[in-house]
Every structure is written in structure tokens, then in C-alpha cells.
Amino acid sequence: MKMKSKVNIVSLGCAKNLVDSEKIIADIAEKGGVICSDKKDADVIVINTCGFINSAKEESIDTILETVNLKEEGKCKRIVVTGCLAQRYKNELKKDIPEIDALLGINEFNNVANAVLDNQADEHQIVKKVHNSKKCTDRERNKKLVAQTPRISLTPKHYAYLKISDGCNNFCTYCSIPHIRGKHKSSSIDNLLSEAELLAASGVKELNIIAQDTTVYGTDMYKKPKLHILLNKLSEIDSIKWIRVLYAHPAHFYDELIDEVCQNKKICNYLDMPIQHINDHILKRMGRKTSRSQIETLIEKLRKRIDDLVLRTSIIVGFPGETEKRFSELADFIKSTRFERLGVFMYSREEDTPAFSYNSQISKRLKDERFDTLMSIQQEVMFENNEQMVGRKVKVLIDSPFQHPNKDSEATHNDYNPNQKNMWLARSYADAPEVDANIIITSEKAIKTGTFKDVTITSREDYNLIGTVK
Numbered sequence: 001m002k003m004k005s006k007v008n009i010v011s012l013g014c015a016k017n018l019v020d021s022e023k024i025i026a027d028i029a030e031k032g033g034v035i036c037s038d039k040k041d042a043d044v045i046v047i048n049t050c051g052f053i054n055s056a057k058e059e060s061i062d063t064i065l066e067t068v069n070l071k072e073e074g075k076c077k078r079i080v081v082t083g084c085l086a087q088r089y090k091n092e093l094k095k096d097i098p099e100i101d102a103l104l105g106i107n108e109f110n111n112v113a114n115a116v117l118d119n120q121a122d123e124h125q126i127v128k129k130v131h132n133s134k135k136c137t138d139r140e141r142n143k144k145l146v147a148q149t150p151r152i153s154l155t156p157k158h159y160a161y162l163k164i165s166d167g168c169n170n171f172c173t174y175c176s177i178p179h180i181r182g183k184h185k186s187s188s189i190d191n192l193l194s195e196a197e198l199l200a201a202s203g204v205k206e207l208n209i210i211a212q213d214t215t216v217y218g219t220d221m222y223k224k225p226k227l228h229i230l231l232n233k234l235s236e237i238d239s240i241k242w243i244r245v246l247y248a249h250p251a252h253f254y255d256e257l258i259d260e261v262c263q264n265k266k267i268c269n270y271l272d273m274p275i276q277h278i279n280d281h282i283l284k285r286m287g288r289k290t291s292r293s294q295i296e297t298l299i300e301k302l303r304k305r306i307d308d309l310v311l312r313t314s315i316i317v318g319f320p321g322e323t324e325k326r327f328s329e330l331a332d333f334i335k336s337t338r339f340e341r342l343g344v345f346m347y348s349r350e351e352d353t354p355a356f357s358y359n360s361q362i363s364k365r366l367k368d369e370r371f372d373t374l375m376s377i378q379q380e381v382m383f384e385n386n387e388q389m390v391g392r393k394v395k396v397l398i399d400s401p402f403q404h405p406n407k408d409s410e411a412t413h414n415d416y417n418p419n420q421k422n423m424w425l426a427r428s429y430a431d432a433p434e435v436d437a438n439i440i441i442t443s444e445k446a447i448k449t450g451t452f453k454d455v456t457i458t459s460r461e462d463y464n465l466i467g468t469v470k
Helices: 015-030 054-072 084-088 090-096 106-117 123-133 138-148 177-181 189-201 227-234 255-263 280-286 292-305 324-337 364-389
Strands: 006-011 044-049 078-083 102-104 159-163 206-210 242-245 267-272 310-317 341-346 393-401 423-427 439-443 452-461 464-469
Touching: 006 015, 015 044, 015 078, 015 106, 015 159, 015 206, 044 054, 044 084, 044 106, 054 078, 054 084, 078 084, 078 106, 084 090, 084 106, 084 177, 090 102, 102 106, 159 189, 189 227, 206 227, 227 242, 227 255, 255 267, 255 292, 292 310, 310 324, 310 364, 324 364, 341 364, 364 452, 393 439, 439 452
Parallel strands: 006 044, 044 078, 078 102, 159 206, 206 242, 242 267, 267 310, 310 341, 439 464
Antiparallel strands: 393 423, 393 452, 423 439, 452 464
């Protein structure tokens, strides 16, 4: 009797990649693979890579090389690399890392299980076999994968990401995603509702809506934006209690969407809206299709319409042509706007993008300085906002038991004793999983993860809040 392959998957990059990984391993399991959590126990290791910016590419390469070491030590027999890096640099990876047994791009996710489980076949044979057996286009194959493949969760079972579309039509001048992922492709409302109902049945209470650009959902399939319709239908699933919208492009917001967020009690009053910059010259050079005036008007409208709105954004510093004056304009805007949540990224010069050949490239030293400046501004905003939370009661979702810091570390607090047992990590509606801070809560009784609790905030510890539940 043939032994079943033990398979481990390493998912790198964004939450969109994570959803792909969950579908890949479900397909592997359905076809006879045994999923294991420790790659040292695996016969086959699948690496779903990210190839978006330099730091992501470096992480992907380092992970592949670490896996090659395991293979050389006899701890795994086969390495399968997929995802954005495999799509973007397939020939280079074949040449430079011959220990990889199969390289499959993003249009070949449904071939990964065959690459994993057919140890005798080489990559060419695997792809040829699948393509001959299914005479359909890449788009048709991807639609079938989204619609039909179940997911094996890589997140805590009480929250999940729902990827509503793939690809992008924005063609920002710094971004390689349209070249890697292709044009924007929405999944149908019916398919997404079916997927969400399966997630809810498995215990999911919080849905985080993701795409490269969520605000244009439906414009390809239905010829007009339909995110507000999708959100409304998702909210009808009884056991889904929180719905959170991420990756919303400011150029594509529309009034019906704002109305839905404002009126639907299940939609968190939290929006992730990357603006990337505020100077008009830089925005135009980035190809963002928006302006400072439009961004300011939209932020004012959102904050006026949506009560207690938590607004997250992301900023790119060091874009070519970002003079000291233009950066000062950005820094002053961040100070005055006081985003509740903010991420800062240093511009990554990517080949095959227009910005790669722009003049006035910024030095690494200056990028570092500007990154630190914005992070210091935001730290002050966060600390002041957290101080205002002390004494308030908030509803939280319990994520996991709290892992105590080292007893000898300085990370202790009067309300936050590392020797105390009943402590958990939680989040309010104001915090998205994995990217925002936590609320560290204490309780006299044990609390089940994935449950909602009312918590009194007693203090803050750096970016985190400290709270108690009775």
C-alpha cells in the first residue's frame, strides 16, 4: 500500500495569498495528502511565495533556501514553489535553485496538488496532464477553483478572509501586481455567499473582505460596483457578527457603499483605505487617479457619515521625486489628519514598472529617515488615542490565550502581570487581525476563544490596550 505524502505549506505575503494557500491545501487533502503543521515532519513542502516588493522577495528566497537545507538533510523529499515569486521569476528560480522540484505560477494553483502527490512526474508532465484533461481557459480554471474548492483554515477558526476578486486594473506606476496577477476579476456574489456560508458553518464570526481593490468589486462582472450589495447579503448570514472592509482604493469610493457601512450594524466602522501619499505631484506620478483635495473631501465625508470611524491607511515614503518640501507636506498632513491606524512602507524599486526608470530616485538613507519620521508622528497619535480609551467599555472578540513575555523583560505593568494566568489577546472592531494592535485582557474566569466579551479598558502598554472582564 502506497504511503500518503505528508505535506506542509508555508504561506508568505498578504492575506490574499493566505486564502490561496487555504484552498491549495484543501485540494491537496482532498486528493489524498496528509497536512502536517511542522515542515520538519513533511515529505513535501509547498511554499506559496510573495514577489511584490524587495523585502517580500527576500523573505521568499530565504524560505526556499531554508527548505533546500531541509531537503539536503533528508528531512523532506520534494519542494514545490508557487505564488507570485514563481509567477514573476520562474526562469530565474529554475536556474538558480535547481533543488526546487516544481515551480507553478498563480494560474496553476489547481496543479499544485498533482505536483505534491505525483512524486514520479516532473513539472512539465504535471502541467501537461492537467491542461490536457481540462480544456478550459485560465480564467475558467480560476473561477472553478474559487467556486468549488473548500478551504482548510490557516487562521483561528473564528475569523477568516474572504477574497472577493483577484488582479488589478489600476496600474499604479510602482506596483507589479497587474503584471503578476493580471486584470481585475470579480468572483460572483452567489459563489462568495456560498463560500461565506461554509466559513460561517465552520465557526467563523468575523469576515475580513479583501481584494487588490475592494471598492471596484463587480465592475467587470456586473458592469457597476456591487460591494455594497455583497456586504448587505453577507450580513444576512446569522452567525457572521463582524464584517470588515480592507484594501479600499480612495479613487473608487461611492455613496451607496458609504451608506451601507453607515447603516449596516454588522459592518465594522473600520475602513482600510490606502492613500499612499498626499502631494499632488507624487500622486500623479504614482498613477493613483486621485488628488489631495479629493482625498481630504472623502475623509471628511467618511468621518461625518460613519460614527466612531476607525480609518486605516498606508503611506509610501521615498517615491522618486519626493523632495523635502513634498515630504514635509505629507508629514504635516499625517499630523493634522490623525489617522487611527497607519502603516508606512519605503518605496521599493521594481523592474517592469514605470517608476523603476523615473529620475530623482531617493537614497536608502533618506527613505529610512522619512520612514522613522512618519512612524514617530503616528506613535504619538496612537498613544494619545489609547490614553483616551482608558476607562471605556468596549466589545471585543477573544483571539487567543496571551503568551506571557519573559519575566525578566521590562514589558510589565500594574495591570499586566506576567505571572498572572487568565490573560487573553483580543480585538475590538477598531483592530483588524494581524496588522493592528491587541487588547490584552485579564479575567477571573477562563474565557473561550472566538467569543465576544465586554471589557473595561484600564491602561495601555505601548500600542496595546489593557482591559479586564468580570
